[in-house]
Amino acid sequence: MAERALRGARLGTQSFEDERGVEMAPRQQVEYVCPDGHTFTVVMADEAEIPYEWEDPKTGQIGQLANGEKPEGKAEKPVRTHWDMLLERRSVDELEEILTERLELLRGGEIGPPHLHRPAKKSAAKKKSA
Template sequence: MADRSLRGIRLGAQSLQSEEGVVFEERTEHLYRCAECGRDTKLMFAHDAEAPATWECRTCGSEAVRRVGDTTVEVDRSSEKAARSHWDMLLERRTIPELDELLEERLALLRSRRGGHGGDADRLSA
């Protein structure tokens, strides 16, 4: 067993590969500034890659905007859709008078199931 062990090497601590013959890609440095904490972050991208307009701030997690010279890049938010609530989607399908009519039908159904006793359903409609 001793003849098969690797003696004198730290496995995982050192790489046996060298950088000989490796050609590195051209890189470009971009600066991002966070509006919340004011921190600047420098990031390296490949020279031919398109750098994003925003990046997450490493300090506070807010949105940092890319700077070119002394100005910030304009962020295009036209493709972002506003979140719609259930109520918004309901109003796309029904009008308020239709909803009032449906509510009255459902309340009448509940009242008939309870035997017409003026219970909780009567207090809700009042």
């Protein structure tokens, strides 16, 4: 096992490359202000879209952009319920007709759980003859 060990270098985050000839991406410092007046800066790329709010890495408070205007809120779509989606496919008259048909089938014992079915008249006649 000792023969396979690397000598003269640590394993992990050590890099043998230097930074000569490497051009860093252009950056900017963005200042945020917390509700208690504390300010902090965040380094971001020049082409990055700057968010209005950012969490302070030290205190965990949410800071707002120091010299920025609050963006307008997005227009939120109203929540579509099952009923709304159903009305997109059928009219109320069609739904009432379907409901009437299904209730007749349910009451007649043709659909639905067996324990809710009423005994058929034929089976009652068979019991009397037996």
